[in-house]
Amino acid sequence: MAKKGGSEFVCQNCGAVYPKWQGKCDSCGEWNSIVEEQVGGEGFSNLTPKKKGRILEFVPLSGSQEALTRLVTGIKELDRVCGGGLVPGSAILVGGDPGIGKSTLLLQTCASIANQTGDHECYYISGEEAIDQVRIRAKRLQLEKSPVKLTSATNVKDIITTLEASQAAVVIIDSIQTMYLEEVESTPGSVTQVRACAYELIKLAKKKGFTLFLVGHVTKQGSIAGPRVLEHMVDTVLYFEGERGHHFRILRAVKNRYGATDEIGVFEMQDQGLVEVENPSALFLAERQGNISGSCVFAGIEGSRPVLVEIQALVSPTGYASPKRAVVGWDSNRLAMVLAVLEARCGMNLSSQDVYLNIAGGLKISEPAADLAVAMAVISSLTNKPLPADAVIFGEIGLSGEIRAVSQPNARLKEAYKLGFHSAITPPTHSKEKKHNLDINTYEIGNVQRLINWFN
Numbered sequence: 001m002a003k004k005g006g007s008e009f010v011c012q013n014c015g016a017v018y019p020k021w022q023g024k025c026d027s028c029g030e031w032n033s034i035v036e037e038q039v040g041g042e043g044f045s046n047l048t049p050k051k052k053g054r055i056l057e058f059v060p061l062s063g064s065q066e067a068l069t070r071l072v073t074g075i076k077e078l079d080r081v082c083g084g085g086l087v088p089g090s091a092i093l094v095g096g097d098p099g100i101g102k103s104t105l106l107l108q109t110c111a112s113i114a115n116q117t118g119d120h121e122c123y124y125i126s127g128e129e130a131i132d133q134v135r136i137r138a139k140r141l142q143l144e145k146s147p148v149k150l151t152s153a154t155n156v157k158d159i160i161t162t163l164e165a166s167q168a169a170v171v172i173i174d175s176i177q178t179m180y181l182e183e184v185e186s187t188p189g190s191v192t193q194v195r196a197c198a199y200e201l202i203k204l205a206k207k208k209g210f211t212l213f214l215v216g217h218v219t220k221q222g223s224i225a226g227p228r229v230l231e232h233m234v235d236t237v238l239y240f241e242g243e244r245g246h247h248f249r250i251l252r253a254v255k256n257r258y259g260a261t262d263e264i265g266v267f268e269m270q271d272q273g274l275v276e277v278e279n280p281s282a283l284f285l286a287e288r289q290g291n292i293s294g295s296c297v298f299a300g301i302e303g304s305r306p307v308l309v310e311i312q313a314l315v316s317p318t319g320y321a322s323p324k325r326a327v328v329g330w331d332s333n334r335l336a337m338v339l340a341v342l343e344a345r346c347g348m349n350l351s352s353q354d355v356y357l358n359i360a361g362g363l364k365i366s367e368p369a370a371d372l373a374v375a376m377a378v379i380s381s382l383t384n385k386p387l388p389a390d391a392v393i394f395g396e397i398g399l400s401g402e403i404r405a406v407s408q409p410n411a412r413l414k415e416a417y418k419l420g421f422h423s424a425i426t427p428p429t430h431s432k433e434k435k436h437n438l439d440i441n442t443y444e445i446g447n448v449q450r451l452i453n454w455f456n
Contacts, residue, residue, distance in 0.1 A: 009034050015191045015229065037192050038185030068258070071120070071169065071211065074112035077267060077276045078105070080305075081238060081251050083259020086170070086211040090258065091202045093176075093231060095216040096240030101249050102215050103129075105240070105267070105274050106172045107137060109213075111146035113170050120169040122147075127154040127178030141273040154188065156181050156197045160204055168210040173201060175215035176230075198230055231255065242269075246362035248283070249274060253303070263303030281308035281419055284361040290389030294381030297421070298373035299392040299412035300365060306408070306415035308392065310360040311370065313377035318354045329359025330370065338375050338397055345401035345448050348382065369406035371397035372425065376451060383455045388423060392416040395427040401448045403427045413438055425454075 009018040011034050016027035024031050070085030079085050082092070096102045107124065114122040126134050131152050138144045153159055156179050163171060173179065179197040180188040187193065198214060205212035214234065231237050237255040242248055251265040266280035277283050285297065285308060294313045299306060318324060327335050335357055342348045355378060359365055372395030380387050387393075394412055396404040405427045406412075413424055423441040445451065 007036050007038050010037050010191045012189075012191055015195075035190065037190055071113065072116075073109050074116060075105075075109055075276065076278075077251065077265030078109060081253045081256075081259075081263050081265040082236060083256055083263075087235070087258045088169075088209045088211060089206050090236060091205055091212045091214065091234040092236040092238060093214045093216050093234040094238045094240065095218050097218060097242075100240045100242055101267070101269060101274055102240050103174055104137065104141065105251070106174065106213055106215065107134070107143065107148075108141060108273055110148050110170060110172055111138070111141075111143040114147045121149060121167050122170045122172075123149045123151075123163070123166070123168050124172045124174070125159060126150070126152050126174050128175055140271075154178050154180055156200055160200060163204060163208065163210075168208065170211045170213070171205070172213040173215065175217060176201075177217050194230060198233055202233055241362075241364055243362040248277075248280075248362050250363060260303055264305065264307075281306070281415060284309045284363065285419070288360070291386050293384045293386045294377055296373050296377045296380065296387050297392045297416075298365070298370050299394045299416050299424070300367060300369060301408050301412065306411045307363070308415060308419060308421075309363050309365070311373050311377050312358045312360055313374065313381045314356040315350070315353045315378060315381040316356075318352055323351060324354040324356075326354075326356045328357070329362070329364050330357060330374070331366065334368065334371070335374065337399070338371055339378070341397055341399060341401055341448060342375060342378065346452060348379070350378075350382075353382065367406075368396040369394045371395060372403060372427070372445070375448060376425070376454070379451055379455055385455045387454070390421050391423040391425060392421050393425045395425070395445070397448060403445050403447060405430060413440055413442070416440065 009021050010016070011025040011027060011030065013030045013033045014025060014028040016025055018034060021034055021036065025033055068087065070087055072085045073079055094102050094106065110122040110124050113120050124134065129152065131150060134150055135144065138146070176194055176198055177189040180193050181196050181200065184193050184196045201212060201214070216230070235257045236253065239252045239254055241250040241252055247269045249267040249269055251267065253259065253261055253263045255261060256263070266277040266283070267274040268277050268283070288295070288310050294315070296311055297308055298311050299308055301307070325332060325335060335355070339350050339355060343350050357374065373393040375397060376387060376393055392412070394406055396406055398404055409426060416424060417438045417440050421440065423443065425443050425445060428444045428446045
């Protein structure tokens with residue numbers, strides 16, 4: 001540990017510490033990201049013991065505890081992602097690309113809570129925008145009459161002094177990279193400043209019992225900028241996903257101490273701000289055209305919600321020595337594995353073909369249950385034969401060519417039936433699984449070699 005009053009060299013991308021400057025960070029591989037910072041220590045608690053500690057009291061696991069009360073925001077999609085509402089005293093980190101809608105969503109949340117009752121004081125503290133700029137956004141969202149307490153500040157000591165004398169229920173800091181502590185001798189946005197400011201604000205939130213929202217910038221790789229420890233300090237981490245060319249926005253929980261992870265909330269960006277999407281499957285499939293080769297519908301699970309999304313594939317002869325693989329919304333390594341299985345197990349020649357894969361609507365899919373849908377979309381494009389327009393597909397593909405079962409098959413089929421699909425291509429059903437009673441024809445496929453039969 002560096003001595004008090006000395007300096008250390010810290011990577012501004014990952015937070016790795018070095019005794020001297022070097023051009024490349026060995027931890028994250030970034031160039032020219034290591035900056036010298038002074039070590040003051042006062043802002044992030046002086047660890048030098050001044051008195052002897054007290055003896056801790058241990059209790060058994062069993063016992064009574066207070067009921068977990070949640071503050072309902074009035075925005076159902078946000079409440080879903082947070083686990084049913086906001087927990088008093090919790091800290092929530094919200095990250096996303098610039099212009100994706102983070103400030104818009106949090107301003108709508110703050111106004112919705114403030115409008116519920118006069119007992120909930122909501123504070124919006126902007127460090128990036130002036131007060132007039134926030135008021136312009138509020139007027140555009142028709143929220144200018146909401147009893148939200150607004151200010152523009154970056155000094156954490158001033159913010160803490162103000163909040164200690166308040167009865168705040170929700171506090172929004174936009175953004176944590178603009179905050180600074182005078183005791184920390186480094187520029188705002190540096191690793192040391194972000195860590196110290198977040199520590200002081202989270203400590204106050206636990207003490208006063210208000211819900212703290214921290215807006216975080218993201219790096220070009222898509223992760224939240226600053227030290228990784230920042231994500232460990234907070235209770236919930238939310239990522240705002242979406243493409244600027246699409247009007248859909250996905251709010252995804254990647255960490256939640258008070259609810260399920262990988263839960264998503266779907267919003268649509270409109271002139272009046274972010275509008276909740278109660279049925280995202282219907283919205284994702286709204287522009288789908290039937291009887292087109294290379295297109296199929298995948299029945300996926302995002303958190304606890306079944307979501308239907310269109311998977312599009314385009315296979316064309318390559319004009320280069322090595323074929324191109326372009327993927328949007330899915331794992332490119334997973335696509336390479338699926339293509340290798342089709343070549344090795346089905347005898348298909350894809351080494352001379354460019355393959356383009358797109359998840360329509362801007363949704364990012366991570367579960368392996370999309371393997372079967374991707375494989376059938378690729379075969380459909382290669383053979384120029386469309387799949388049935390009323391069929392949904394899901395299943396995981398193994399390296400030996402087998403189709404493996406996936407979780408919650410009945411929930412996927414129920415969502416498909418609700419949207420008017422009458423057939424499904426699925427993995428074989430195990431004897432322990434409960435058979436669905438829906439009026440939907442199920443075609444079970446156990447091996448990828450049987451996929452070719454659909455296109456003959």
